[in-house]
Amino acid sequence: MTRAQEQSGGGIIPQQTGPTPRAWVTWTIVAVIAAIAVLPLAIGAADHMAEPFSGADGQAEETIEVVAPDYEPWWDPIYEAPSGEIESALFALQAAIGAGVIGYFFGAARTRSRLQRESAAASGAHGDSAAHDSRDDPGTAER
Amino acid sequence: MHIAEGFLPPAHAAAWTAAAAPFVIHGVRSLTQAVRANPDAKLLLGASGAFCFVLSALKIPSVTGSCSHPTGVGLGAILFRPPVMAALGTITLLFQALLLAHGGLTTLGANVFSMAVVGPWVAYGVYRLVRALTGALPETTSLGLAVFCGASLASLGTYTVTSLQLALAFPDAQSGVPGAFAKFGAVFSVTQIPLAIIEGLITVVIVRLLITASRSDLLRLGILRADAAATEPADGKAV
Numbered sequence: 001m002t003r004a005q006e007q008s009g010g011g012i013i014p015q016q017t018g019p020t021p022r023a024w025v026t027w028t029i030v031a032v033i034a035a036i037a038v039l040p041l042a043i044g045a046a047d048h049m050a051e052p053f054s055g056a057d058g059q060a061e062e063t064i065e066v067v068a069p070d071y072e073p074w075w076d077p078i079y080e081a082p083s084g085e086i087e088s089a090l091f092a093l094q095a096a097i098g099a100g101v102i103g104y105f106f107g108a109a110r111t112r113s114r115l116q117r118e119s120a121a122a123s124g125a126h127g128d129s130a131a132h133d134s135r136d137d138p139g140t141a142e143r
Numbered sequence: 144m145h146i147a148e149g150f151l152p153p154a155h156a157a158a159w160t161a162a163a164a165p166f167v168i169h170g171v172r173s174l175t176q177a178v179r180a181n182p183d184a185k186l187l188l189g190a191s192g193a194f195c196f197v198l199s200a201l202k203i204p205s206v207t208g209s210c211s212h213p214t215g216v217g218l219g220a221i222l223f224r225p226p227v228m229a230a231l232g233t234i235t236l237l238f239q240a241l242l243l244a245h246g247g248l249t250t251l252g253a254n255v256f257s258m259a260v261v262g263p264w265v266a267y268g269v270y271r272l273v274r275a276l277t278g279a280l281p282e283t284t285s286l287g288l289a290v291f292c293g294a295s296l297a298s299l300g301t302y303t304v305t306s307l308q309l310a311l312a313f314p315d316a317q318s319g320v321p322g323a324f325a326k327f328g329a330v331f332s333v334t335q336i337p338l339a340i341i342e343g344l345i346t347v348v349i350v351r352l353l354i355t356a357s358r359s360d361l362l363r364l365g366i367l368r369a370d371a372a373a374t375e376p377a378d379g380k381a382v
Binding site for chain 2: 018019020021025026029030032033036037039040041043045046047048049052053054055056057059060061063064066067068071073074075076077078079080081087090091092094095097098099100101102104105106108109110112113116
């Protein structure tokens with residue numbers, strides 16, 4: 001099956017067809033994201049600072065200390081990572097869990113769409129006999 | 144936007160917790176309803192929560208010379224409506240409060256209110272508005288614009304609420320709440336502008352990938368208009 005046929009789905013299930021985003025536009029957006037993220041480093045936005053690129057959350061705490069010098073935090077975190085290394089490990093863990101779930105989703109979704117397209121194309125090519133196959137296909141059974 | 148543990152006076156902490164609690168309870172109920180009404184969408188729901196998990200762990204440098212992070216609540220709010228994100232966002236904030244000493248239990252209510260309540264509603268409202276205004280544009284373009292505006296303004300809105308929360312708790316001696324709001328806004332909102340643009344663009348990339356990988360989910364959730372899809376030209380290409 002050619003790529004064009006794949007994308008149009010052969011028109012068998014009209015609902016499954018439609019405009020597909022162009023890949024190069026998506027890649028351009030990714031490049032722009034990377035550029036915006038790197039820009040502050042490239043132009044040296046923090047060169048004049050004692051603590052370059054510290055967290056805004058921490059800076060807010062400092063601002064509180066300036067605005068309300070007498071304020072004492074009345075509660076301490078239950079658990080505080082004993083070192084920056086362990087904290088970054090936990091942050092990486094958080095990102096990894098999220099990325100893993102997203103990756104699983106896209107893997108599952110792509111496979112499901114492919115099975116749908118293939119069964120649609122098969123039923124289009126072979127008529128009634130293939131329509132039976134698509135009913136047995138677990139990818140379409142859950143629709 | 145994480146207000147650190149103990150950094151809101153007890154009365155403020157209690158008030159924000161009380162304000163956020165009904166949204167979270169309603170959110171958990173919406174979450175179970177969404178799963179029951181749409182069992183096929185369970186995976187996508189998980190991916191939306193995971194998106195929030197990833198993005199809020201990413202510290203990104205900003206032109207102000209400090210680092211901050213996106214919120215990731217826009218995607219789920221647009222796909223599944225805001226109440227669902229009140230539940231999923233709270234899970235993210237709880238994880239960070241308990242394991243990362245980022246945010247805190249006493250400030251959880253305030254942080255939930257900014258990131259998991261206001262953010263998602265801004266995302267959804269702006270998304271709907273832009274979608275309605277750009278109805279004449281090609282489907283993918285209209286959807287992309289609406290998602291970008293919704294997700295990035297949600298990010299900015301979240302940090303603006305955080306600034307307001309801190310200003311209410313710590314008014315400036317001379318200039319009062321507005322003066323303090325300007326100070327906290329300078330720390331948070333300005334830093335967040337490039338990050339909000341990044342967050343909007345990342346969310347657009349994910350939605351574009353969803354159109355390719357999982358069109359049926361988007362049609363079922365009413366994100367893609369079925370009639371628009373049916374009347375597209377046969378070559379099926381759009382920007």
